[in-house]
Amino acid sequence: MSYYVQGVLIMAMINAISVVGLSVFTGFTGLMSLGHAAFIAIGAYTAAILTKLYGFPFVPSVVLAGIMAGMVSLVIGIPTLRAKLRSDYFTIATLGFGEAMRVLLENLPITQGARGLPGLTPYSTLPVVFIFFVLVTFVAKNFVFSRYGRMAIAVREDFVAAEMAGINLFNVRLRSLFFSAVCAGIGGAFQAHYITYIQPNMFTNVQSTLLTASVVAGGMGSLTGPIIAALVFAAIPEVLRVANMWRLVAYGGILVAIMVFRPQGIFGYKELTFKGIYRGYKHLAAKVTGQGGAK
Amino acid sequence: MQMLMQTIVTGLAVGGIYALMAVGYSLIFSILNFSNFAYGGIIMLGSYMGFYALTLLHVPFAAALALSMLGAAALSFLNERIAYSSLRKRHAPSLYFMISAMGTSIFLENMVYATLGSSYNAYPEIFGQSSISLFGSTIGKLDLFAIIFSLIAIYIMNYFIQHTRTGIAIRAASYDSEVSQINGVNLSAVIGLVFILAGLLAGVSGVFLGMKYMAYPTMGWITNKAYISAVIGGLGSLPGAVVGGLILGVLESLVSVYVSSLLRDVFSFTFLIVLLLVMPSGLFGKYLEEKV
Secondary structure, three states, rough: OOOOOOOOHHHHHHHHHHHHHHHHHHHHHOOOOOOHHHHHHHHHHHHHHHHOOOOOOHHHHHHHHHHHHHHHHHHHHHHHHHOOOOOHHHHHOOOOOOOOHHHHHHOOOOHHEEEEEEOOOOOHHHHHHHHHHHHHHHHHHHHHOOHHHHHHHHHHHHHHHHHHHHOOOHHHHHHHHHHHHHHHHHHHHHHHHOOEEEEEOOOHHHHHHHHHHHHHHOOOOOHHHHHHHHHHHHHHHHHOOHHHHHHHHHHHHHHHHHHHHHOOOOOOOOOOHHHHHHHHHHHHHHHHHHOOOOO | HHHHHHHHHHHHHHHHHHHHHHHHHHHHHHHOOOOOOHHHHHHHHHHHHHHHHHHHHOOOOOHHHHHHHHHHHHHHHHHHHHHHHHHHHHOOOOHHHHHHHHHHHHHHHHHHHHHHHHOOOOOOOOOOOOEEEEEEEEEEEEHHHHHHHHHHHHHHHHHHHHHOOHHHHHHHHHOOHHHHHHHHOOHHHHHHHHHHHHHHHHHHHHHHHHHHHHHHHHHHHHHHHHHHHHHHHOOOHHHHHHHHHHHHHHHHHEEEEEOOOOHHHHHHHHHHHHHHHHHOOOOOOOOOOOOO
């Protein structure tokens, strides 16, 4: 595999790791976050400081970065989710959290302010990223298809009815937020060690929105949909070789178009499974050969 | 004492612009019950229109202001018709509105970035650097004009909403859109009008922001301060938005003088979160439980 293709794949999978987490949160509990870039930033800085300043090995640093982001998510999540803020107020609160965190990173001594941390070792190789990607997706899948996942779906569809049925809204939402923050932290750790430098202004609410864009485009309530959207979103600009800003213009347009024409996203609630691919393939093959075997 | 006075005056000058933005933002919130993140983009484009009217068309300042108000109003109206009206007809959850608004915001910001570039455009000097003294503290002529004009604009807006037939329809729709429709309010027209009004205010704030801080693609960021102001006053309340804007302006100015100017924004955003937790309805707002 050429060095270039490998690079695109790594970036796409790093992106997908954060998107899987956010899809468990936004897609399955129906709350929108504009602050997830902050969790990515926390993961990136934690891992970067551990490997660069303390000479920690990489994989434990990634795990610690995830845990750190998760811990911070509790700090913001416990008060806001316990207060049962309306969903739009919650979104504004996460926006405030994300901005406050970025300004903090710009002013703390250990993060070296706006200069950031340059010269990180490029540890994020394809095998490591791939293993973590599969691991995160596996955990997310188990989470979504567990009792907790079903409770989260109930909360998303109608939180009043869910609460009446005895579901603890706070627990369900906090658990999803924690999981999504851990994923974002891991994604951030990889991102830092792929690009090899980090600066506070890399983690703005535009990044948070792009994560949300992947979840929305892929389909809220699906896991494979957002993953595919994340991979496609990361690969398209490479294939088309368009400037970064036109990519963002397109993302904005796509978000509006999806909300207007197809709010359930490209995949809706459906999942892309190996079984489904096999069935689709057989169906297609039957059509092509004209034998109509799948009837 | 002298310094305290000066800090408060400076804060009020910034707060006037926050108030202007917060009123437009709150107006939309009061009727559609969602946070219109695209508002920053409209303000930014209003600022650009004012800038180009002054530098390319060489029109007088008043005409530039009017042009940018009209342009922003048209954009705001289009924004509603394209990005929100079909969601509204489907009774989509507010999550969808916010995503659509965020999409619009990214679209507008990067469109400007891609076509006009990321440079900072300084408005030509209109009021000069001169300042006048007021209660023993000095205030720039631009700031003084901005705050007076902002308050007049807000007053006219408030008069319109409180005392005209259309204004009553807007208030009825913001109270309960379905019942107002039963009583013969043309909801679609009222919502269009609200977006136009908010757009007019966006044009004014865009021009003032441009004169104070220059016009650039990411200047819509400052609408974050409008959200905070609106939350202080109570989301959806217009008098609240004005008071909230002035309070935020003064608080920020106090923090940057007496604590640290670096921590000003951290303070504002932390204040926002704390406020949402302890008094989500703000000073004058009504906190409605979310409808399913």
